[in-house]
Amino acid sequence: MQQKGIAVFPAKKIATKVKHQILESCLKAWGGIIINSNAGRQVRLAFVETCCGSGLYAPGDDAKPDVEYDAGSAIIGIETLNALLSHGRSVSRDVSGKALFINENAEELETLNATVAEHFESKASYRLLPNRLCDVVKDVALFCDRHFAFLLIDPYGPSAIPFSVVSKLVSLSRADCLINFPYYSVHKWIGWLECDSHEGATRLAIVDQLTNGDGWREIALRNRQSGRALEEAILDHYMDELSKLGVGAMSIPMTFEDKKRTMYHLVFTSRSTAGLANAKRQLQQGEAYQAALKGKRPTKTVFRSFIVFSDPGCRRTSTCRRDVRLCTCGFIADEDKNSKPRWRAHLGDADSGLSDFVCGR
Numbered sequence: 001m002q003q004k005g006i007a008v009f010p011a012k013k014i015a016t017k018v019k020h021q022i023l024e025s026c027l028k029a030w031g032g033i034i035i036n037s038n039a040g041r042q043v044r045l046a047f048v049e050t051c052c053g054s055g056l057y058a059p060g061d062d063a064k065p066d067v068e069y070d071a072g073s074a075i076i077g078i079e080t081l082n083a084l085l086s087h088g089r090s091v092s093r094d095v096s097g098k099a100l101f102i103n104e105n106a107e108e109l110e111t112l113n114a115t116v117a118e119h120f121e122s123k124a125s126y127r128l129l130p131n132r133l134c135d136v137v138k139d140v141a142l143f144c145d146r147h148f149a150f151l152l153i154d155p156y157g158p159s160a161i162p163f164s165v166v167s168k169l170v171s172l173s174r175a176d177c178l179i180n181f182p183y184y185s186v187h188k189w190i191g192w193l194e195c196d197s198h199e200g201a202t203r204l205a206i207v208d209q210l211t212n213g214d215g216w217r218e219i220a221l222r223n224r225q226s227g228r229a230l231e232e233a234i235l236d237h238y239m240d241e242l243s244k245l246g247v248g249a250m251s252i253p254m255t256f257e258d259k260k261r262t263m264y265h266l267v268f269t270s271r272s273t274a275g276l277a278n279a280k281r282q283l284q285q286g287e288a289y290q291a292a293l294k295g296k297r298p299t300k301t302v303f304r305s306f307i308v309f310s311d312p313g314c315r316r317t318s319t320c321r322r323d324v325r326l327c328t329c330g331f332i333a334d335e336d337k338n339s340k341p342r343w344r345a346h347l348g349d350a351d352s353g354l355s356d357f358v359c360g361r
Helices: 014-036 073-090 106-119 137-144 163-170 183-194 198-211 215-223 227-243 273-293
Strands: 043-049 095-102 125-129 148-153 175-181 248-255 262-270 304-307 324-327 332-334
Touching (some): 014 043, 014 073, 014 148, 043 137, 073 095, 095 137, 137 163, 148 163, 163 175, 163 198, 163 227, 183 215, 183 262, 198 215, 227 248, 227 262
Parallel strands (some): 043 095, 043 148, 095 125
Antiparallel strands (some): 248 304
């Protein structure tokens, strides 16, 4: 969409509104935890929007008459980063911040740059990188080096970021990530599994790249008779692959405007138990916001969650769907003694609760 030479996206739909609310709340809480827990030390924050747009959306029908544009994720990111720097100064902390915006569309980057320059006295520096994410992973790693980093991995439309790229970003030291897992595209293409065609092979290869191999294919064929079981199995497979990188992960579904069907899942990853506990609260609030925008009562949301802890000497745990608690030492405990022991725990339902406790090491 073009307005007076400015690249502007169409008005936000419900899923986009919810995604932006979750991004802002997670980013605020992420920075606040880091700043408040690092007294006496220099804190360097980095925000990376790996597939940014122009930062501008057309105003929705509910916007005030004087509102010309609605803020996108890039603008939300730089605004929140500036607020975190102000918070750091207010509590006498040594905090610096910077942002990186990646987009192969030069016109959208120009719009973003002009918007930030015109409307913000940005306390945080920012850099524009006109390229595809897949081609600049090393640049992202260098940008995040020696920083606490928050990365939004959210491609525009139904495209998917290969797991080979996602894994390198998730594995960065001190990096928390919010990832768009495009489930609806995967669901649509499952029908190609039993068809012999060039088009089908091409689409299935894209899913292979997304999910880190073709292991998802057998899972899909085994669960394809039940839509809910299929979605849970595919998502669990993806999150299992993420958990192997040594991070905890949790997700929430973003649904279509007028349907219950999932469009995509937002997946949050972190190595910090405090970060994971806080992200769970933000995702719960996002689910309530999504229900409110649709004019419905919030329903009991099942969070698909895998938690990894780095000290197996603490005690052995297992995969389960029951209540999980977080130990202050980073240990994840569960109560299911019958499941096969593994170095991972499944958080279970949204109301199961995350609470710090001392495991008695």
